[in-house]
Amino acid sequence: MTTMAxxxxxxxxxxxxxxxxxxxxxxxxxTHDTFTLTLAPDDGATVHAFQPGQFSMLWAFGVxxxxxxxxxxxxxTDELTYTIRAVGATTRSLxxxxxxxxxxxxxxxxxGWPVDVARGRDVVIVAxxxxxAPLRPVIYHVLQNRAxxxxxxxxxxxxxxxxILYAKELRAWARKPxxxxxxxxxxxxxxxxxxxxxxxxxxxxxxxxPKHATAMLCGPEIMMRFATRELESAGxxxxxxxxxxxxxxxxxxxxxxxxxxxxxxxxxxxxxxxxDRIHGLVNRHEL
Ligand SMILES: Cc1cc2nc3c(=O)[nH]c(=O)nc-3n(C[C@H](O)[C@H](O)[C@H](O)COP(=O)(O)OP(=O)(O)OC[C@H]3O[C@@H](n4cnc5c(N)ncnc54)[C@H](O)[C@@H]3O)c2cc1C
Ligand code: FES
Numbered sequence: 001m002t003t004m005a006x007x008x009x010x011x012x013x014x015x016x017x018x019x020x021x022x023x024x025x026x027x028x029x030x031t032h033d034t035f036t037l038t039l040a041p042d043d044g045a046t047v048h049a050f051q052p053g054q055f056s057m058l059w060a061f062g063v064x065x066x067x068x069x070x071x072x073x074x075x076x077t078d079e080l081t082y083t084i085r086a087v088g089a090t091t092r093s094l095x096x097x098x099x100x101x102x103x104x105x106x107x108x109x110x111x112g113w114p115v116d117v118a119r120g121r122d123v124v125i126v127a128x129x130x131x132x133a134p135l136r137p138v139i140y141h142v143l144q145n146r147a148x149x150x151x152x153x154x155x156x157x158x159x160x161x162x163x164i165l166y167a168k169e170l171r172a173w174a175r176k177p178x179x180x181x182x183x184x185x186x187x188x189x190x191x192x193x194x195x196x197x198x199x200x201x202x203x204x205x206x207x208x209x210p211k212h213a214t215a216m217l218c219g220p221e222i223m224m225r226f227a228t229r230e231l232e233s234a235g236x237x238x239x240x241x242x243x244x245x246x247x248x249x250x251x252x253x254x255x256x257x258x259x260x261x262x263x264x265x266x267x268x269x270x271x272x273x274x275x276d277r278i279h280g281l282v283n284r285h286e287l
Pocket of ligand 2: 259266
């Protein structure tokens with residue numbers, strides 16, 4: 001009698017184009033149009049590890065699929081967090097879903113912030129508006145590995161006091177040792193006692209050693225153009241400066257060409273780029 005050998009378990013490679021089923025656990029309102037969503041795999045499995053700065057493609061079934069940066073703690077293995085500003089059909093649909101709703105998740109995709117390269121150095125974070133979301137995992141990482149980094153300096157600009165993201169956390173981070181948080185708003189109103197002006201106007205308060213600093217920037221492109229110039233004049237070299245770029249995306253994995261930006265595909269060569277490598281493109285307004 002012949003005996004049949006049991007087939008060995010074969011690891012099945014994940015298809016990056018197939019969304020995995022997640023369940024919405026919590027929705028927290030950040031501002032009038034921005035919400036933080038926490039999702040978990042619907043089978044209770046652990047999430048795929050991600051690097052600060054990476055994004056997922058989120059499927060609002062029946063509406064559309066969009067790229068959204070992961071804004072939560074990279075150490076968490078049970079859930080993924082996203083902060084979403086409702087600007088159109090898909091974002092509006094995602095933020096209006098209730099806990100228990102199904103959402104499809106592909107990824108994580110793209111390049112991350114250089115948290116390893118920055119080890120032993122000051123970390124300067126410059127964020128505008130929703131641009132703070134993809135940088136929040138860097139802040140968690142630095143605070144959890146405090147002895148590995150020098151000063152943590154966060155320069156954050158929002159349109160108005162009501163549009164400041166993570167206000168409670170900003171106050172908590174500001175109280176941490178070796179950490180500086182400076183926030184400014186474009187329009188303060190009568191009760192605002194803080195800084196008023198675009199984010200570059202608060203650079204003068206940053207206590208940093210430009211030769212030993214790694215800068216990470218995310219926000220509207222106009223802000224990044226001016227902020228990178230300001231950093232250069234403060235003595236931070238272009239090759240120690242990193243920016244996160246946004247382009248329309250479809251596949252998220254370098255197949256469709258939707259996100260092409262000069263010679264780069266933002267979904268796989270970015271979204272985080274070292275500034276000296278894309279400096280020419282950032283300053284060409286028509287791209
Ligand atoms: C790598 C990457 C990461 C991203 N991370 C985040 C994130 O963490 N949080 C987040 O909220 N968004 C993020 N975005 C932007 C997000 O993908 C878009 O806001 C979303 O695709 C809009 O889809 P929609 O169907 O809701 O709106 P659409 O119907 O596509 O657009 C509706 C209107 O909003 C305008 N619009 C589109 N995108 C933006 C935008 N970014 N800002 C202002 N107006 C816009 C359009 O021009 C249009 O007028 C990211 C984008 C990329 C490429
Ligand atoms: S989104 Fe398809 S190539 Fe980048």
